[in-house]
Amino acid sequence: MLLTVLYSFLGFIITIGILVTLHELGHYSVARWCNVKVLRFSFGFGPVLFSRRLGRDQTEWALSAIPLGGYVRMLDEGDRQDDEGPIAESDLPRAFNRQRVWKRFAIVAAGPLSNFLLAVLLLAAMFMVGVPGLAPVLSQPAAETAAAEAGLQPQDRIVAVDDQPVVVWQDVIQKLLSADASAAVTLTVERDGFSLKVPLKLSAMAESSRKGDSERSPAEQLGLHPYLGAPLLANVTKDSPASAAGLKKGDRVQAVNGVALDSPGALVEQINQTLKQTADQITAATAELTVRRDGMTLTIPVTPRLETDANGKKVARIGVTIGVDPEVNARYRVTQRYGVIESLGRGVVRTWDLTALSFKMIGRMIVGTASLKNLSGPITIADYAGQSIQAGFQQFMTYLALISIGLGVLNFLPVPLLDGGHLLYYFAEMLRGRPLPERVMEIGQRIGFALIVSLIVLALFNDFSRKF
Amino acid sequence: MSLSPLAQRVATGVVMLVIFLAALFYLPPSLWMLAMMLVLLAAGSEFGRLLGSDGFARYGVPASPHYRWLLPLGLIAAVASALFFFTRQYSEIEQVLFMVACYALLTLLALTVVPWWIVRFEQGRLQGNRPTRAGFAVVGGWLLFCCWLAIVQLRSVSPWLLLAVLVLIWLADSAAYFAGRAFGKHKLAPKTSPGKTREGALGALLAVTVYALALAPFMLPKSSVLLTLPTVAQWLIWLGLAWVLTVLSVFGDLFESLVKRMADCKDSGGLLPGHGGVLDRIDSLLTTVPVAALMTSFLV
Numbered sequence: 001m002l003l004t005v006l007y008s009f010l011g012f013i014i015t016i017g018i019l020v021t022l023h024e025l026g027h028y029s030v031a032r033w034c035n036v037k038v039l040r041f042s043f044g045f046g047p048v049l050f051s052r053r054l055g056r057d058q059t060e061w062a063l064s065a066i067p068l069g070g071y072v073r074m075l076d077e078g079d080r081q082d083d084e085g086p087i088a089e090s091d092l093p094r095a096f097n098r099q100r101v102w103k104r105f106a107i108v109a110a111g112p113l114s115n116f117l118l119a120v121l122l123l124a125a126m127f128m129v130g131v132p133g134l135a136p137v138l139s140q141p142a143a144e145t146a147a148a149e150a151g152l153q154p155q156d157r158i159v160a161v162d163d164q165p166v167v168v169w170q171d172v173i174q175k176l177l178s179a180d181a182s183a184a185v186t187l188t189v190e191r192d193g194f195s196l197k198v199p200l201k202l203s204a205m206a207e208s209s210r211k212g213d214s215e216r217s218p219a220e221q222l223g224l225h226p227y228l229g230a231p232l233l234a235n236v237t238k239d240s241p242a243s244a245a246g247l248k249k250g251d252r253v254q255a256v257n258g259v260a261l262d263s264p265g266a267l268v269e270q271i272n273q274t275l276k277q278t279a280d281q282i283t284a285a286t287a288e289l290t291v292r293r294d295g296m297t298l299t300i301p302v303t304p305r306l307e308t309d310a311n312g313k314k315v316a317r318i319g320v321t322i323g324v325d326p327e328v329n330a331r332y333r334v335t336q337r338y339g340v341i342e343s344l345g346r347g348v349v350r351t352w353d354l355t356a357l358s359f360k361m362i363g364r365m366i367v368g369t370a371s372l373k374n375l376s377g378p379i380t381i382a383d384y385a386g387q388s389i390q391a392g393f394q395q396f397m398t399y400l401a402l403i404s405i406g407l408g409v410l411n412f413l414p415v416p417l418l419d420g421g422h423l424l425y426y427f428a429e430m431l432r433g434r435p436l437p438e439r440v441m442e443i444g445q446r447i448g449f450a451l452i453v454s455l456i457v458l459a460l461f462n463d464f465s466r467k468f
Numbered sequence: 469m470s471l472s473p474l475a476q477r478v479a480t481g482v483v484m485l486v487i488f489l490a491a492l493f494y495l496p497p498s499l500w501m502l503a504m505m506l507v508l509l510a511a512g513s514e515f516g517r518l519l520g521s522d523g524f525a526r527y528g529v530p531a532s533p534h535y536r537w538l539l540p541l542g543l544i545a546a547v548a549s550a551l552f553f554f555t556r557q558y559s560e561i562e563q564v565l566f567m568v569a570c571y572a573l574l575t576l577l578a579l580t581v582v583p584w585w586i587v588r589f590e591q592g593r594l595q596g597n598r599p600t601r602a603g604f605a606v607v608g609g610w611l612l613f614c615c616w617l618a619i620v621q622l623r624s625v626s627p628w629l630l631l632a633v634l635v636l637i638w639l640a641d642s643a644a645y646f647a648g649r650a651f652g653k654h655k656l657a658p659k660t661s662p663g664k665t666r667e668g669a670l671g672a673l674l675a676v677t678v679y680a681l682a683l684a685p686f687m688l689p690k691s692s693v694l695l696t697l698p699t700v701a702q703w704l705i706w707l708g709l710a711w712v713l714t715v716l717s718v719f720g721d722l723f724e725s726l727v728k729r730m731a732d733c734k735d736s737g738g739l740l741p742g743h744g745g746v747l748d749r750i751d752s753l754l755t756t757v758p759v760a761a762l763m764t765s766f767l768v
Contacts, residue, residue, distance in 0.1 A: 101602055102602055352552070360562075427606070430600070430602040430603035430606055431577075431581050431600075431603040431606075431607070432600075432603075433594070433600035433603065
């Protein structure tokens with residue numbers, strides 16, 4: 001417990017340290033290019049603990065007490081402290097507020113932009129080191145899908161799509177996406193040592209794209225699922241139907257009611273199949289689980305419990321956690337490495353996708369189709385930071401990129417007090433020909449402040465309700 | 469052999485029209501995208517040249533040659549991001565949402581800020597200071613980008629639809645000219661564009677009304693949304709939309725005149741003999757075509 005907290009704390013400090021410093025360095029370097037005088041560059045908020053003056057401008061590089069952020073303080077006529085006195089005549093042209101509007105725009109925008117740039121570089125580095133991926137080996141295609149119609153079988157390994165070789169699942173998905181959805185592709189499949197070509201119709205993909213079904217990947221829409229082996233139980237919850245029936249950690253559930261399982265999703269699906277709707281209520285029927293334990297095959301009857309999921313839907317659960325199967329991992333995990341140029345390209349694309357996803361989530365939260373529970377605050381960030389730092393260097397890098405994008409997106413939101421709010425003001429200034437009236441800006445700041453405070457409270461509330 | 473200015477104007481006009489129609493109906497989508505991008509880049513660089521010209525010096529803003537490459541560069545970046553967006557295979561709903569968001573924000577700007585600028589200029593109160601020029605650049609650049617997006621989108625719906633919108637704009641333009649010459653007494657915006665009269669604007673509205681009524685039997689049945697409404701409402705909305713487009717085309721025209729007036733240039737460029745620059749030809753398209761695309765997104 002103490003170690004977890006320590007890791008979380010460490011992860012959080014490193015994450016915020018790197019991301020905020022970079023963000024502020026973005027502001028700082030563009031300010032320097034525009035010849036604006038920078039008074040202080042501070043890591044952290046609040047009282048200055050330690051500082052040192054450097055360079056021609058004697059910029060004060062400071063370490064402050066609260067490590068939740070940082071700031072760059074530029075020379076500004078509107079921001080003078082009592083002990084500073086008036087700005088020297090010679091320095092006036094170098095004050096931030098005296099700069100032309102596009103320069104101020106550039107200085108402010110440089111902060112969030114550098115977060116996006118960092119994300120691109122981190123993700124590119126990750127692609128260069130190599131991304132672990134799943135080999136494109138199929139599980140049993142669901143009935144009435146294009147894959148079933150094409151006669152694909154479990155354990156088939158896809159080696160090429162339209163004669164272009166594929167190594168990981170992600171390649172298959174990408175090839176499917178770039179194919180003409182109204183036509184068909186030819187999959188080259190390895191089955192029992194033989195190679196065969198199978199035509200696969202893509203019409204189902206076009207249909208779900210029309211319906212706006214972006215939840216399922218195109219591969220899933222066609223009935224292509226990765227082979228993940230029989231689900232391995234990583235944990236059995238106390239006082240659950242599973243523990244009552246005698247299921248144990250390390251069991252492999254090979255079938256439910258005689259239906260063979262080859263992925264964790266299949267177990268969830270089969271357990272849900274036990275739900276029976278009678279005239280006025282829903283009940284779960286007893287299911288026979290075929291379980292492999294220590295080389296023996298057992299048949300264990302389990303009666304699932306009814307639960308309500310996050311969307312208010314009734315689901316059947318037996319109370320187990322499914323873990324990563326080391327055997328499957330060894331056989332079907334592959335590492336895909338990319339060259340420098342391609343990695344950079346993939347870094348850009350990935351950053352774009354994650355950014356789009358963030359905006360989409362924000363949009364959904366505003367419209368109300370996504371729950372506000374998805375909002376995370378510093379504690380969840382620290383929690384994940386701790387986990388990813390323990391999971392390894394690569395996971396931590398990915399995580400850092402993710403948070404960096406989040407920070408960039410957040411700061412670009414047109415809320416006064418955030419960078420995006422300043423940009424909004426400058427945009428209005430461009431259109432009006434002069435700055436917005438003080439009064440309007442002040443009201444904006446207040447609304448922005450209220451918004452940010454409620455956002456923080458909500459995020460912290462979510463953090464705590466997740467933890468406890 | 470040298471042609472008289474009028475003959476030159478007519479000859480260039482006919483050649484442009486033939487090339488344009490051939491491109492509209494026969495170019496593959498990708499080449500159409502590219503061709504329209506080149507046209508808008510030419511217009512963008514003309515606009516940038518206007519903004520950077522020393523005419524602004526009279527308003528205390530020094531000439532700034534950077535606009536000449538900054539504006540086309542911004543356009544290229546915007547077009548590249550849009551193309552990238554479309555390769556990311558979002559669902560059709562998301563793609564339409566993206567475009568609608570672009571157009572809707574632009575419409576809001578075109579209907580508020582542009583008239584405000586023109587009114588202030590007429591009152592002699594528009595300061596040609598640096599922020600305003602940056603505002604011209606942002607709004608102009610956005611108009612050009614959205615115009616490209618809308619031209620590509622409308623054509624992908626149907627080349628005839630795009631042609632119908634363009635004919636509406638040209639018709640409004642010509643009707644305003646002839647009605648103004650015949651009956652013009654009261655000037656519309658004397659400082660911005662002395663040639664325009666209120667009578668001309670009314671003539672344009674009248675001509676567009678006749679045009680919209682003539683087109684209605686062909687186009688109304690294509691709109692699944694309008695068909696659900698009672699007949700009277702259908703026709704009123706149809707005419708209302710045509711009038712909005714007409715008013716917007718006048719705003720587009722006036723906006724370019726305003727920038728030219730402040731930059732102290734008569735033509736935006738000399739690319740098209742007898743017609744001035746590319747921007748002079750497409751100024752009223754900039755505000756109109758994106759809004760037409762917005763309407764299409766909602767009505768089809």
